[in-house]
Amino acid sequence: MQRFTVNSDSVGDAFDVQLFRQDALISIPTVPAIILLDGGWYYDDVVQAANARFAPQDHRGFSIVGLGYSGDADSKRFRDYTVPADPEYGSGNGGGAAFLDFLAHELLPLLANEFFIDTSKVVIAGHSLGGYFSTYAMLHPEQSPFDGHIAVSPSLWWNERSIFEAEAAYAPTASDVPSKVFFSAGLHEPPSMTILCQEMEARMRERGISGLQIGSAYYERASHSQTPVEGFLDGMAFYLDLQ
Secondary structure, eight states, rough: OOEEEETTTTTTTEEEEEEEEEOOOOSSSSSEEEEEEEEHHHHHHHHHHHHHHHHGGGGEEEEEEEOOSSSSHHHHHHSSSSOOOGGGOOOOOOOOHHHHHHHHIHHHHHHHHHHHHEEEEEEEETTTTHHHHHHHHHHHHOOOOOEEEESSOOOHHHHTTTTTHHHHHHHHHHOSEEEEEEEEEETTHHHHHHHHHHHHHHHHHHHHHEEHHHHEEETTTOOGGSSHHHHHHHHHHHTTTTO
């Protein structure tokens, strides 16, 4: 495991990065990567669970990249994981486009050059506002470098559910999309989480977009705080074909 700091010109802030790599039995030069948002909260648990669940003989190797913050994570995630800005939440939100630019043009080139990440095989995984951001990135492929998206209990209620307008604008232009998206939520969450997540999944399935593979899991006894690790691991299994 490695830990380091990346300074971003796009966002104007520094990010804490933790990186874990599990190689396959036959090592290959580059591996897929899971970019884990809110890494300061979830990285340790996800790495431990991934080590327990995924055996090296079952896959071609992968890296988990936990992306977190020093300082006030709550306010910074509102800044980075949301777009457009929502005035109901005051100032300091809506910076998701700049954050996506950081991921595409600053973080991923660094990971490719120094840590042998295959930048054609990168999934972004987020919970709550992070799940919203993952969904946003999927719906803006012209800006997004990811070929996989994991949205766990996504906050699709943000900005009066404007993400559904983005989905409606995306769908007519999407064709031959070689990517995967995985939705998950708990059935003991507020309806604004579970029902909207299921609605987004249903809409995208109805579109029948060529090349887009959609997976999902809904956890019967899980509340909002209980979905992250299981959702991330199930999403990883879907993305890495380890079902």
